[in-house]
Structure formats: C-alpha cells, structure tokens
Amino acid sequence: MNDDAVNTIKWIIESIPYGRVATYSQIAELAGLPRRARFVARILSDSDDSDALPWHRVVRADGRIAPRPGADKQATRLRRERVDVIDGRIDLKRYGWNDDRDMLTE
DNA sequence: ATGCTGACTTTTG
DNA sequence: ACAAAAGCCAGCA
Known part of the structure; x- marks a missing residue:
C-alpha cells in the first residue's frame, strides 16, 4: 500500500474522539479502503x-478488544477515559464513534 | 509467481 | 452465545 493510504488511516485514528472507540473495518471504510x-x-x-x-x-x-499481548493495557486506558469495558467488551451503541450521535443532545 | 501470516470480519453449524 | 470455517487482502520471504 502507498504511504498516502497509511497516512490517511493514521489521521483518521488520530481523530477518534476522547472517550469513543472505532472498529478496524470502520476506519478502513472511512479511509476509502x-x-x-x-x-x-x-x-x-x-x-x-x-x-x-x-x-x-x-x-x-463486535466491540471486543483484539486479543494480543498487551491487550489488558488497552482496557485500562479506555476506562481511564470513562469508557466501560465489560469482560473485554465495549458497547458500541454507547461508545462507538458516530458523528450523528455526537451532534445529538442525548 | 507462490505460500504463509495476521491488533480482521462474516458466515455456518 | 460460542467455535470453526471461510473469506479477505497487504506485506513479506
């Protein structure tokens, strides 16, 4: 893949708001890939x-943290920004990155 | 070109 | 809900 695509993806990841999560496929999609x-x-x-x-x-x-060495640190970091991690799983309905909902007043 | 790998995803059973 | 299989695709040897 070209560096352009890589940079685009990195940029997208950087723009995931504090306290929210995005999926691998979602990011790829946003990058046009x-x-x-x-x-x-x-x-x-x-x-x-x-x-x-x-x-x-x-x-x-599905909202689960990708298993790998160091995955536990991910849960810690997320909880540190008030994201609920239950049994290695995150409720995407609540914490998924969704611009639409970001505009709503809840 | 070929074959394997993998912080994945979807379909099947 | 869970596990296995199949589908997927860039990177690398």
Missing part, C-alpha cells in the same frame, strides 16, 4: 509510540 481491516491492524501493529496514535480506541467489529 473497504475490506482492509487487517491493513489497519497492521499499521497499528507496526506503529510505535512516536506515532502518538490513540491505538487503544480501536477495537473489533
């Missing part, structure tokens, strides 16, 4: 702290 969820995952995997990405706000399509 449907069916590239794994590509998004790869970018996160390859990235390091110097990228300063909110990697903890990226979860699986």
